[in-house]
Amino acid sequence: MARALATTLIASIVCAVLSCWLVLIGWSLMGDAVSHAVLPGVVLAYIVGAPFALGAVVFGFLAVALIGAVRDTSRVKEDAAIGIVFTTLFALGLVLISVTPSQTDLNHIIFGNLLGVSQGDLVQIVILGAVTLVVLVAKRRDFTLFAFDPVHAHAIGLNPRLLGAALLGLLALTSVVALQAVGVVLVVAMLIIPGATAYLLTDRFSRMLVLAPAISAVCAVVGLYCSYYLDTASGGMVVLAQGAVFALVYLLSPRHGLIGTRLLARRRRRQLAAESTVESAAESPTESVAEVAAGEAASASLPR
Template sequence: MSPLDLLLEPLTYDFMVRALVTIVVASVVCAVLSCWLVLIGWSLMGDAVSHAVLPGVVLAYVVGAPFALGAVVFGVLAVVLIGFVRDTSRVKEDAAIGIVFTSLFALGLVLVSVTPSQTDLNHIVFGNLLGVSGTDLVQIGGLGAVVLTVLLVRRRDLTLYAFDPMHAHAIGISPRRLGALLLGLLALTAVVALQAVGVVLVVAMLIVPGATAYLLTDRFSRMLLIAPSLSAACGVVGLYVSYYADTASGATIVLTQGVVFALVHLFGPQRGVVTTRLTRRRLRTPTP
């Protein structure tokens, strides 16, 4: 079988075409948002919100409401509860995040187990990339477009908030509102990625691309190009690997992102561990 046949054979199936479009959209949206999450230091918050939306998604399914609505409601609820626990007890923020998101995630698992459904709601937890329908694809594309549009329109304010929230406040920009905006976008992005990789692995798509790009450049504008490009490429490669290796598609895609991060961490041109050591050794070696 020629390389061209290997490339084109999966695309003869409609479910693979829908899966390919879905993972590209989800990868790009998650990667762009991840650039801000990494800079602000919201990796753990991304984990919390992505898991906390599970009960909202299940309840939205029960009442026939849009998944995005349930996700945003429970994403905001998670943030409010984290702040309440942190401000009214001796518990620190990281512990409050762990308590709230695990509790809400457990609630979501309970709701999944007791909700009568003709659809296997476990796909929300573990993802069902190959089962994306045309309706799902429209919802994913619509939510992805909304998130990307808001991020691009407000990118200057959000970037200032990430680097210097005190300066943002001094010039009349509300850091609290920008933080709330990011949290709302985070909840919507979690819904976009749910179908692809499930709640369990969403946090990887929200953190790994931005962290990888952060190791490759010092300029934020370049991060916004590198992160989605690498993420989309990993999504496509992971999907093809899962097709031919007969493995779980979502897990394979996230594993591909992890491998790329490891390679960049070790062999990156500027900050790679191996590259840096070789450069230092070369500089120490006397010229004959």
């Protein structure tokens, strides 16, 4: 449980920080594609005895290159190209798992095995998570400018292609970190839900970078403890907790929530109605004096 808690917190925080940029850029579907496309890379790295991160990064960039090639050299649009590439690579990973002789069950890569994290896995997760988080924090200004205005980033001397490639590489590393926690299937939830939740709570990106990991860490602890006492899947409960928080924020957020915006609109209508009533009450004496003056002038003009 101690290793599971440490793994969940690290994966949740790293995924949440990266999710802020994914939500702003609009790379939610790209995050889904890369997180699933790294599966064959992880399996091949296991077969040859290489680090999981190396195989994940190679196949992450391969997926992006294939998506761009299909999009640019055919009539297929980007969303269809993403669906074709990531499902094909994911299927390749499933086939490799089925034919790979192993003393361990490689299905934990797909569904996660949070309670089976070893000491070596935890060390790898700590190293990859630290590297990813340090790069994101150190280059946060450049990544933020790239997310909001790539043209301006290019104008001041930055390379948008290089920044995009760096984000995709960090996305592949983050996917490896989260694989141990929730598996390939649920990685995309941890990469999107925290950033989307924070996006509904604030309009400032600096606050998003604080709210998203905080919400994700709390959901990680709550989900893990609920899975322990309810005897349910740990990774699924963590993601379910994040989804429940998003649902509450979606409904009750003061500025962008479904119920909150309606209450705010109703309050503004009441304020406008009250202000119009006060203005009409203030103007009514003046109008009465004018009407009296007009009446006296009319009566004076009548013949005696």
